Amino acid sequence: MGQKNGKKELTMQSSKPKLLVTGASGFLGACICKIAHEQGYEVYGSVRSVSSRESIDFPWLNILVLNLSDETAVSKVLQNKDYVIHCAGVMSTTSRNEEDSRRTNIELTRIIARQSIKAGIKRFVFASSLAAGGPGAEALKARKETDPDRPVSHYGRSKLDAENMLKTFSNELSVVSLRFSTIYGPRDCNIFGFFKLISGKFVPLVGGKKTVYNSMVYVEDAARAALCALKAKVVSGSVYQITDGQVYSFSSLYDYVEDAVGKKKRGKRINLPFWIVMLKAWWLHDVLHKRGISPDQVRQMKARYWFASPEKAIKELGWRPQMDMKNGLKKTVQWYKNEGWLQ
Numbered sequence: 514m515g516q517k518n519g520k521k522e523l524t525m526q527s528s529k530p531k532l533l534v535t536g537a538s539g540f541l542g543a544c545i546c547k548i549a550h551e552q553g554y555e556v557y558g559s560v561r562s563v564s565s566r567e568s569i570d571f572p573w574l575n576i577l578v579l580n581l582s583d584e585t586a587v588s589k590v591l592q593n594k595d596y597v598i599h600c601a602g603v604m605s606t607t608s609r610n611e612e613d614s615r616r617t618n619i620e621l622t623r624i625i626a627r628q629s630i631k632a633g634i635k636r637f638v639f640a641s642s643l644a645a646g647g648p649g650a651e652a653l654k655a656r657k658e659t660d661p662d663r664p665v666s667h668y669g670r671s672k673l674d675a676e677n678m679l680k681t682f683s684n685e686l687s688v689v690s691l692r693f694s695t696i697y698g699p700r701d702c703n704i705f706g707f708f709k710l711i712s713g714k715f716v717p718l719v720g721g722k723k724t725v726y727n728s729m730v731y732v733e734d735a736a737r738a739a740l741c742a743l744k745a746k747v748v749s750g751s752v753y754q755i756t757d758g759q760v761y762s763f764s765s766l767y768d769y770v771e772d773a774v775g776k777k778k779r780g781k782r783i784n785l786p787f788w789i790v791m792l793k794a795w796w797l798h799d800v801l802h803k804r805g806i807s808p809d810q811v812r813q814m815k816a817r818y819w820f821a822s823p824e825k826a827i828k829e830l831g832w833r834p835q836m837d838m839k840n841g842l843k844k845t846v847q848w849y850k851n852e853g854w855l856q
Contacts, residue, residue: 529553529554529555530553530554530555530595530596531554531555531557531593531594531595531596532549532554532555532556532557532594532595532596532597532598532743533557533558533559533577533590533591533594533596533597533598534546534549534556534557534558534559534597534598534600535559535579535581535597535598535599535600535601535625536559536560536599536600536601536602536640537558537559537560537569537574537576537600538558538560538561538564538565538566538568538569539600539601540696540698540700540701540702540732541600541640541693541696541732541735541736541739542558542598542600542601543558543568543569543700544698544732544733544735544736545598545600545736545739545740546558546569546571546574547571547736548733548736548737548740549598549736549740550571550573550574552740554596555575556573556574556575557574557575557576557577557590557594558574558575558576558577559577559578559579559581559590559601560576560577560578560579561578561579561580562578562580568700577590581601581621581624581625582620582621582624584624584627584628587624587625587628588628588631588632591625591628591629591631591632591634592632594632594634595634595635596634596635596636596637596638596743597625597629597634597636597637597638598638598640598739598740598743599622599625599637599638599639599640600640601617601621602617602618602621602622602640602672603617603618603668603671604668611667611670611671614667614668614670614671615667615671615674617671618668618671618672618674618675619671619674619675619678622639622675622678622679623678625637626678626679626682626686626688627682629686630682630685630686634686634687635687636687636688636689636742636743636744637679637686637687637688637689638688638689638690638691638739638742638743639675639676639679639688639689639690639691640691640693640739641672641673641675641676641690641691641692641693641752642668642669642672642692642693643656643692643693643694643728643754643756643819643821644664644665644666644668644669644672644813645662645664645669645670645672645673645675645676645690645692646658646660646662646663646664646669646673646692646754646821647662647663647664647665647669647816648663648665648813648816648817648818648819649818649819649820649821650818651818653726653760653820654818654820655760655820655821655822656754656818656820656821656822657754657821657822657824657825658692658752658753658754658825665812665813665815665816666810666812666813668813669813672692676690676752679750680750683749683750684749686749687749688749688750688751689742689745689747689749689751689752689753690750690751690752690753691738691739691742691752691753691755691826692752692753692754692755692821693730693735693738693755694727694728694729694730694754694755694756694757694819694821695727695728695729695730696729696730696731696732696735697729697730697731697732697841697842697845698731698732698733698841698844698845699732699844699845699847699848699849700732700848701732701845704845705849705854706806707766707767707770708770708774708846708849708854708855710767711767711770711771711774711776711780713780714780714781715780715781715783716767716779716780716781716782716783717782717783717784717785718763718764718767718782718783718784718785719763719785719787719790719811719814725762725763725814725817725819726760726761726762726817726818726819726820727760727761727762727763727766727819727820728754728756728757728759728760728761728819728820728821729756729757729759729761729766729838730755730756730757730834731757731834731835731836731841733835733836734755734757734834734835734836735755737832737835738753738755738826738830738832741830741831741832742830742832745829745830745831747829747830751829753823753825753826753829753830754821754822754823754825754826755823755826755832756821756822756823756834757823757834757836757837757838758822758823758824758834759837759838760820761838764782767779767780767782769838769839769842770842772839772842773839773842773843773845773846774846774855787811787814787815790806790811790814793806
């Protein structure tokens with residue numbers, strides 16, 4: 514059941530718009546909460562009972578412990594709220610299997626959407642992924658939202674099916690889905706792996722001699738996109754790609770990371786075939802049950818062209834990415850050093 518945690522009840526009705534952010538303790542969710550507060554929202558963050566609160570220890574945040582599978586609890590939490598940004602979900606790194614992805618990313622989203630209709634929520638923003646659309650067909654031709662969807666992973670299919678499920682509610686609930694590219698920035702654990710890999714003289718490149726291209730976006734830019742989507746006058750059911758508009762190969766990402774940490778000499782790039790990466794992913798994820806690279810992620814890496822255009826979001830949401838990779842990584846490195854992640 515939803516409950517407040519260590520927050521005083523409001524003594525008078527606030528005139529601020531009330532926003533519920535699910536998955537508030539996550540990397541993106543925590544950043545959305547912070548920027549939403551700065552923009553004048555009264556912010557409520559839902560977390561699981563086992564979630565760490567370290568990243569959301571804000572005196573102004575109304576923390577709600579919520580089991581998203583409990584429709585009664587979800588219904589109560591949504592009462593008197595104006596907006597929902599649904600970030601809670603399973604990632605390709607944390608999903609145990611396809612069934613886990615579908616249960617979390619589709620069925621729990623269905624519960625929240627259904628109860629949002631009953632609560633009269635004005636806008637429901639769903640945190641989706643470029644994996645829902647799948648890769649592009651050509652190396653330097655940016656994928657657009659009008660291109661056919663062709664997800665190549667369990668995770669991607671679960672996100673696409675969640676988007677399509679939400680569209681069935683679009684006449685009753687104003688829905689916007691945001692397909693985020695790889696999000697990086699302070700607090701991120703995933704891109705931190707790049708920092709660990711560059712520490713030696715040799716740097717592994719996934720995919721052998723095949724170059725894999727990616728889109729990225731800084732976490733604060735991603736959070737601002739979600740908040741822009743709350744108020745934008747767009748058609749319910751609309752889908753937008755959220756990227757910084759640039760394209761990066763794994764090798765160029767290593768260059769940026771090496772520059773950000775002040776490494777004087779580039780590590781020698783060593784090509785690793787996919788079968789080796791898949792074997793390691795299987796051992797870590799399926800056998801040792803450790804969080805990190807998963808076989809589902811490797812399936813996505815096998816598709817080479819993850820370059821997506823943000824032009825539709827820029828045009829229709831009133832949003833524009835502000836952070837370039839060079840400065841974004843500088844901020845990230847400084848945070849890692851301040852927290853003792855990097856020496």
